[in-house]
Each structure stands twice: as structure tokens, then as C-alpha cells.
Amino acid sequence: MDISKLENFFRYDLIKWLHELQRSIVKDFFSWHGAIEVVLVPLIFLIGRLFHKRITPKIEASIKNKLPKIVRESLFIKTFLKQIGLIFTVLLFKMSVFIMVSQHYKPGLLVVAGSLTAAWVIIKIASSLVMNQFWARVISTTAWVMAALNVFGLLGKTVAFLDTVGFVYNDKNLSILVIFKGIILLLALIQVATFSNKIAQEKIVKSHSLSPSLQVLLSKASKVGLMTLAVYLGLKGIGVDFTGLTIFSGAVGVGVGFGLQKVISNLVCGVILLLERSIKPGDIIEVGNARGKIKSLNARFIAMETFDKKEYLIPNDSLITGQVINWTYGDNSVRLRIPFGVAYSTDLREAMKASEEAALTVSGVLMTPAPVCRMTGYGASSVDFELRIWIDSPEKGTGRVKSDTMLAIWDSFKEKGIEFPFPQQDIYIKNLPPMVEES
Structure with a gap:
């Protein structure tokens, strides 16, 4: 850092500029022309504000049907419409300066106010092209400060000053500039x-x-x-x-x-999952006792939404090292198993046929492969069966199809007189104790 340049800036340049500003204020503003400028500046801003309130809504209405919606709702157009009043204000400043110059008077305050307002309008419209609103405000504010310094003739000196303040890194001078x-x-x-x-x-x-x-x-x-x-x-x-x-x-x-060993592990596992394509957004998976649809694949975890709208954030390494059931990995078709039982007095073949026909009436059950009923065993109170059906939209939920199928079997069995058994116990008493007569 050059200390001598820094001292010269504060001791000479800045003090000299302050003296010049003081002389300019005394010379320009403590006069009739200066008083007129002091009155004109707020008046012009007021007229621009009134112009904005009256004219801008009409301009918005006129372009509503002339521009496409995506253009009309863009940040650039919205920012431009907000600055219409200031654009008119800049024009008023220019006209006022022109009139006063024609009267052989060089206005100072009007030129400064008009230049700063014009710089603000241009910067605001240009910064609307920046996607991030925070950085757009930072850039617009910084640019306006630079424009203000330029108007007052301090930009060059400020840049020279900033170039003297800094530090040396690796034999290179890294100044603030x-x-x-x-x-x-x-x-x-x-x-x-x-x-x-x-x-x-x-x-x-x-x-x-x-x-x-x-x-x-x-x-x-x-x-x-x-x-x-x-x-x-x-x-x-x-x-x-x-x-x-x-x-x-x-x-x-x-x-x-x-x-960050665990974090890095999840990041690497996330890349492996994407490369292997073992799971993808939209798949129905089951991890532990949770089953749902994958909403998104992230760097460290996946977001899975269950059918009751609960969201699970599952680390990627759990999917690599643990057991995961992907219901839609190779095919969206999923087989559901529906167990039921009938009484021993039932015609078993008729019950099997009735359950298969009842399943075909349910919305969501595929006809190919067709529903199949299989006998699974002799129970204590019933003959046990298992109806196997196929569906092709597990992401819509399996509970509804399963419930509708069981209701269809119930209605079909009631119609055909097929009995659903329930546990019963018969008690046989072999020997009763002798009755004792009361005296």
C-alpha cells in the first residue's frame, strides 16, 4: 500500500473538492437562478410522479393484448413500466436545462439531478436482466454510486484511491479496486x-x-x-x-x-444410483416399513412421498447398502395377493371361479395376466385361498384396488350363497357330576 498516495488523497484531493463544492453552492444556489433550481427539482419529481400514476396504467392496458404473456410478465417489462414516471422526469430535467441554457444561464443542480435520475433509470432497467434479485440490487446500487461519483467528478480520484489500498499476495498487488x-x-x-x-x-x-x-x-x-x-x-x-x-x-x-466422511459417502452413492439407474423419479419403492413414490433424487438423499402424503428423506448410502424393493424397476405391473377363506361345505371350484370373475369387474385390475385363485391350505375353520391379481398403476396406490376387489368377492359370494366362515367352537361334556338334591 502506498501511504503517500493515501495521504495525498485525504489531505489534498478530497479537501480541494469540498472547497470547490462549497464555492459552487454559494455561487449557484444563493442567487435567483439557484432558488429557481431548488424549487424546480422537487416540482419536476412531483410532476413525474403524477404522470406515472395516470399514464402507466393506460400503457399497461394497451400492451396487454399486444404482447405475449411470457414477454408481458417478464421482469424487464415490469421494471420498465415502473420507471416510466422517472423517464418522463428525466425528459423534464432535459427540457428545463435547455430552457435555462437558452437564457444564458448554466444550471448546476438541474444537471446533477437529471444525470443521477437518468443513471438510476438505466441501471434499474439493466439490472432487471440479472436473475438473482439480491445481486441485482447490489449491482444497481453500486453502479448508481459510481454514476454519482462521475457526475461530481470524483470517479477518477476514487478509483485511484481504491487502487492504493490493498495487500500483496504471491508477489501481486491485490488492491480494493x-x-x-x-x-x-x-x-x-x-x-x-x-x-x-x-x-x-x-x-x-x-x-x-x-x-x-x-x-x-x-x-x-x-x-x-x-x-x-x-x-x-x-x-x-x-x-x-x-x-x-x-x-x-x-x-x-x-x-x-x-x-465429512458420511456426507461424501452419500454424495458418491448418489452418483452411483444415477449411473446404475436402479431407481429414478416416479418409481414406487419400499424401504423398511415405508413405501411411496420417489419425488426427487438429490445429492445426499432421495425424497420419497408415501400415499398418505408423508415425505421421507432417505440417505443415498442406505439405498446402496440396505434392502430396497422397487415395485416399478423393470415393469409397472405389480401383483397383489388377496387371501380369503370359505366354509368346508362350499363347492371349492365354484368359489375359485367366482372370485376370479369378481376381480375382473374391478377398475384397475388387468385382464392380462388374468386373475388367478389358488388354494393354500386347510384352516381350522375354513378352506384357505389366495386370489392373485395384476395392476399397472401402483403409483396411484394399491389399497383402493385391493379393497374394491374384496368387496366384489363379498358381493359375488353373497349372490351365489357361498359362506364366509368364522371361528366356532363346540363343547362336548362326556361325564357330568351326579346331581345332589337339596333337602
Whole structure:
């Protein structure tokens, strides 16, 4: 850091500018023309505000049916409509300056106010193209401050001052100005990377040749790769040398590896799941006692929503090392087993045929493969059977189909007089104790 330049800035340049500003205020504003300017500035802003309230709604109504909805609702158009009043205000400032110059008077306050207002309008409209609202506000505020410094003639001196304040890294002078330029470059590169990633993801999603798992993998790889490249180029832009960080990053990497072992394991398992395509968004899986539909595949976990709208966040390594039932891995068709029993006095073959025919009347049961009834055993109070049916939409739930099928069997058996047994016990008393007569 050059201390002499820093002292000169505060001791001479800044004090000189303050004296010039003081003389300008005394000369320009303590006069009839200066008083007129002081009155005109708030009046012009008031007229611009009234113009905005009256004219902007009419402009919005006129473009409502002329522009496509996606253009009409874009942030750029909305920001432009909000600045119509200030645009008119800038025009009023320009007209006022022109009139006063024609009267052989050079206005100062009107020029400053008009220039700052024009800079604000241009910056606000331009910053609407930035996707992130926080960074849009930061960029617009910073740009307006720079415009203000330029209007007052301080931009060059401020830039020179910022270039003297900093530190030396790896034989390179990293001043505040250099760091500031690097941040601007980094933000610009991140915006370009975000926009490019959005286009890439749209292309990936629309590609019918890619599986859902591969789409997720490519989307995440695109986002990480573009953001990493943006950060690398941004840091390179301010002169950061990465070769000096090799040893340090290696030591930090070992420490982080031990501390984040579980996290890294989940990240690696997530990549394996995407590459193997063993599960994908939309699959119906069963993990432990939970069964539901996969909503999304994330870096560390998957989000599974059960049929009662509960969401489970399951770590990726649990899916790799544990047992997972994927109901829709190879085919969406799923077989359901419905056990039931009939009385021993029933015509068993008729009961089997009736249950199969009843299942075919249920919405959601496939005709091919057809329902099949199998006898499974002789129970204590019934002859036991198992009806096996196939459905092709397990993501809509299996409980409804199973319930409807059991009701259909109930109705069919009632109609045909087939009895559903229930546990009964008969008590036989072989020997009764002799009756004792009461005297």
C-alpha cells in the first residue's frame, strides 16, 4: 500500500473538492437562478410522479393484448413500466436545462439531478436482466454510486484511491479496486453460468433419449461444472494463483474427508444410483416399513412421498447398502395377493371361479395376466385361498384396488350363497357330576 498516495488523497484531493463544492453552492444556489433550481427539482419529481400514476396504467392496458404473456410478465417489462414516471422526469430535467441554457444561464443542480435520475433509470432497467434479485440490487446500487461519483467528478480520484489500498499476495498487488473488479467479473460469470445451465437443463429435460436418472445426473453435473468454471475464472481474473494453494488444499482435504466422511459417502452413492439407474423419479419403492413414490433424487438423499402424503428423506448410502424393493424397476405391473377363506361345505371350484370373475369387474385390475385363485391350505375353520391379481398403476396406490376387489368377492359370494366362515367352537361334556338334591 502506498501511504503517500493515501495521504495525498485525504489531505489534498478530497479537501480541494469540498472547497470547490462549497464555492459552487454559494455561487449557484444563493442567487435567483439557484432558488429557481431548488424549487424546480422537487416540482419536476412531483410532476413525474403524477404522470406515472395516470399514464402507466393506460400503457399497461394497451400492451396487454399486444404482447405475449411470457414477454408481458417478464421482469424487464415490469421494471420498465415502473420507471416510466422517472423517464418522463428525466425528459423534464432535459427540457428545463435547455430552457435555462437558452437564457444564458448554466444550471448546476438541474444537471446533477437529471444525470443521477437518468443513471438510476438505466441501471434499474439493466439490472432487471440479472436473475438473482439480491445481486441485482447490489449491482444497481453500486453502479448508481459510481454514476454519482462521475457526475461530481470524483470517479477518477476514487478509483485511484481504491487502487492504493490493498495487500500483496504471491508477489501481486491485490488492491480494493482489483478485488472489486474481480467480484464484478465473478458475478457476471455466475450469471452467464446460471443462464447457460438453465438452457442446458431445458434441453436435457426435453430429450426423450435420456432416462430420468441420466437427466438428473447430467443436470447436476452441468450446474456444478459451470459454477466451478465461473468461480475459477473469476478468481483467476483478480490474479489468484492456485499453485500456491495445492499443499494447503491437500491438507484441508484430508481433514475435511475425515470430518465429512458420511456426507461424501452419500454424495458418491448418489452418483452411483444415477449411473446404475436402479431407481429414478416416479418409481414406487419400499424401504423398511415405508413405501411411496420417489419425488426427487438429490445429492445426499432421495425424497420419497408415501400415499398418505408423508415425505421421507432417505440417505443415498442406505439405498446402496440396505434392502430396497422397487415395485416399478423393470415393469409397472405389480401383483397383489388377496387371501380369503370359505366354509368346508362350499363347492371349492365354484368359489375359485367366482372370485376370479369378481376381480375382473374391478377398475384397475388387468385382464392380462388374468386373475388367478389358488388354494393354500386347510384352516381350522375354513378352506384357505389366495386370489392373485395384476395392476399397472401402483403409483396411484394399491389399497383402493385391493379393497374394491374384496368387496366384489363379498358381493359375488353373497349372490351365489357361498359362506364366509368364522371361528366356532363346540363343547362336548362326556361325564357330568351326579346331581345332589337339596333337602
